[in-house]
Amino acid sequence: MTAAVDTRPAVSVAELQRAWRAVQLGQFRRTVQGDNPATQLPRGRSEPSWTPSGEERVLPVVRCASAYGATTFALALATAADTGARLVECSSATTSGLAAASTAELGAHPSGWVQGSRGDVLLQRTGVALQSVHDVPSPMPAEKSTLTVLDVGWELGQVLNTPSWLAAQLRQAAAVIVVTCATVPGLRHLEGALALLHITRTVVAVVGPPRKRWPKPVQHSAGSLTRAADHGGRLVVIPWDRRLAVAGLDSTPLPEALLDAAAAVLERVDLRIDGSR
Secondary structure: OOOOOOOOOOOOHHHHHHHHHHHHOOOOOOOOOOOOHHHOOOOOOOOOOOOOOOOOEEEEEEEOOOOOOHHHHHHHHHHHEOOOEEEEEOOOHHHOOOOOOOOEEEEEOOOOEEEEEEOOEEEEEEOOOOOOHHHOOOOOOOOOOOEEEEEOOOOHHHHHOOOOHHHHHHHHOOOEEEEEEOOHHHHHHHHHHHHHOOOOOEEEEEEEOOHHHOOHHHHHOOOHHHHHHHHOOOEEEEEOOHHHHHHOOOOOOOOHHHHHHHHHHHHHOOOOEOOOO
16 A cells, blocks of 8 residues: 655745744634633724823833743832832733732722732732733723833733734833843843844843852853943843742832842933832
8 A cells, every 4th residue: 555645845944933923923813612701801992002191101121031030020110119100010810920919909990900009009910811912901091100110021022023002112112121030041032132122222130140140151141232231331130039039929028139129220211219118
């Protein structure tokens, strides 16, 4: 018996890469009938848009692939800033890092946001499972906040290639904070993120030991954009905290060393610091 010959044309690497990009952007996803409507955002909206209030300052925080601590540092930024800051976590509810961070829960809002407070900081996180960046609801109007810290929560390339209010905020932000870790993959991914944000002012936050104690392979893996940020005073080291690494965010106060690093970053983006925390 003769085996059948597969006459299908070979798939090129470029085609596979395009297909994977489409999967990442959610272009092949379909809504399954019978899905729990509580986990679905209203589909009547085409492209959510958002315009901050006249006096509201917006500071996006993005996480490099293989890094950690972006949500924690975003909370530190909101805590170290002026009274009236809020933190808006844009990731899906299934990956939230703020679920246990509030000292008081304020309940769910019909817009899809769940609110809590932590001292003077208002915390807002999505209350539903999101399929893509496109599904992130528009932030609620800022009633008291003068600074809104956006914890982007999605892979940077995916955000920039998906039409959404979040992509618009990244492109028009006065500054973007890029969080990575002091490892060889962390600095490699940082270089890629800085290249994607090449027209935007960036400040780099690296979680790890003091700069002089970085292992030589880590130091040598820094690319030209990373070195430029370092030489320009736009690279701040975020001290690694064992308790936070093990337990994650909860209602416990953040370490002073972390808040000091957040204050240093805010100074670099010209945001006034409240020194009375």
